[in-house]
Amino acid sequence: MPVIEYKCPNCGSGMVFDSETGTLSCPSCGRHDNIESMPDPLVTNVFTEDEVSEYHCTSCGAVIMTEAETTATSCSFCGSAVVLGDRLTGKLAPAKVIPFSISKEEAMKAFKKWCKNGLLTPSGFMTADRVKGITGIYVPFWLYELHNKVQVQGHGTKVRVYTRGDYQYTETQHYEIYRKIRLNYVRVPIDASEKMNDELMDKLEPFPYEQLKSFKTPYLAGYIAEKYSYDEKELLPRSKDKIRGFIEQYISSAVTGYTTVNYTNKQIDTSVKQAEYVLLPVWMVHYDFNKTEHTFAMNGQTGKVVGKPPISKAKVGGWFAAISGVSFLVLRLISWMMGGEFL
Structure with a gap:
């Protein structure tokens, strides 16, 4: 059965992940189940990508319409939380997930507070009553472990100016510089969804990676989830670009004490130790102001809000x-x- 829905053993209602308790919860009778002790149906059932072309809700039988990248959603007719199991197996199976720790109500409250803190936003915007929708999405990311071998050669000078008698002297000493450096970066995050704005996702960092848990489908119940649009090889150039600035900063810190430094050769050899496919929690907020939609994102663990609010010209x-x-x-x-x- 590629459509997975978690039914409450007590009352039969659909269960969802509760960010406050970290359990699978029944909103009808209040039952809570520990996710870590639950068997994962994806472990005992193997699906192929071509096994089904149409999904049906197990509660009401309605056809579930989704985009190709969606792996978890809710039935448009009865609202039941469903997970599309065949899109989470094999190479599409995430290794780990950071569950939501901020509920929808908490996210909405934090967003309103963030709106009111805008000193230069229009007064009408601060009321935060124009939210068109707030959606919890598990965004696919690749976490790279990158090992770097760095060799730097250059020419440095040390200049000393001193006075002797009536004359001022400038003494310049010349040095050949050579540095051999090894730098390892772990958990370099790159979002793998074509739909997501890369700039917004980068600004949401850091995520608390100590909260990473082995992936289980119950964490997705009640949320939207996406599978990756780009694999780890396609996003490797972005990951290298992301650490380039940190490497340059380290090189600068390793070549100090000189008046001037001119590099004649700089080699950076980056290798991928591993790339881990994970899902990270993001609240997406769509806000309508003056007939223009603004999109904001909130880290589903830390509550950090990013986005570009409108600016009041008068203010x-x-x-x-x-x-x-x-x-x-x-x-x-x-x-x-x-x-x-x-x-």
Whole structure:
């Protein structure tokens, strides 16, 4: 059965993952089941990608319409939480998952608070009553472990200026620089969903990787989940670009004490120790303001909110006018204290 739905053994209602207790919970009778002790149906059932072309809700029998990347969703007719098991097996099976720890209600409350903290946002935006929808999504990521062998050659100088008698001297010493460095970076996150904005996902970091758990399908119940659009080989260039700045910073810290440094050769050999496919929790908020939709994202574990809110031109103008007025008064005061005149 490729469509997996968790029925409550007590009342038969659909169960969902409870972010507060970390258990599979029944909203009808309040039953809670420990996920870690539950058998995973994907372990005992092997599905192939071509086994089914149409999914049916096990509660009401309705056809479940999804996009090709969706692995968990809810029935549009009865609202039952379903997991599409055949899209989570074999090479599509995540290794680990960080479960949601922030509920939908908590996420909404935190987002409203974040809106009100915007000093330059339009006044109407701060009311945060135009939210079109808030959706909990498990976003696919690749976590890379990258090992780097770095060799750097260059020319450095140390310049000393001193005075002797009536003359000033400049002494320049020249050095040949060579550094051999090994740098390992673990859990470098790259989002693997074509739908997700890469910039938004990068700004959501860091995720608490100590909360990673072995993947089990009950964690997805009640949420939307996506499978990866790009494999680890396709995203490797992005992962290398992501650590490049850190490598450059380390090289700079290893070549200090010189007045000038000119690199003549810099070799960075990066190898992939492993790439782990994981699902990370993200609340996506769609907000309508002045007939324009704004998208925000919230880290489902830390509550960090990222996005670009609208800016009030009137508030920006007032802010600059206030700054200019204060600067003018300060200059007048300084001029008066010095006995001068400022026009």
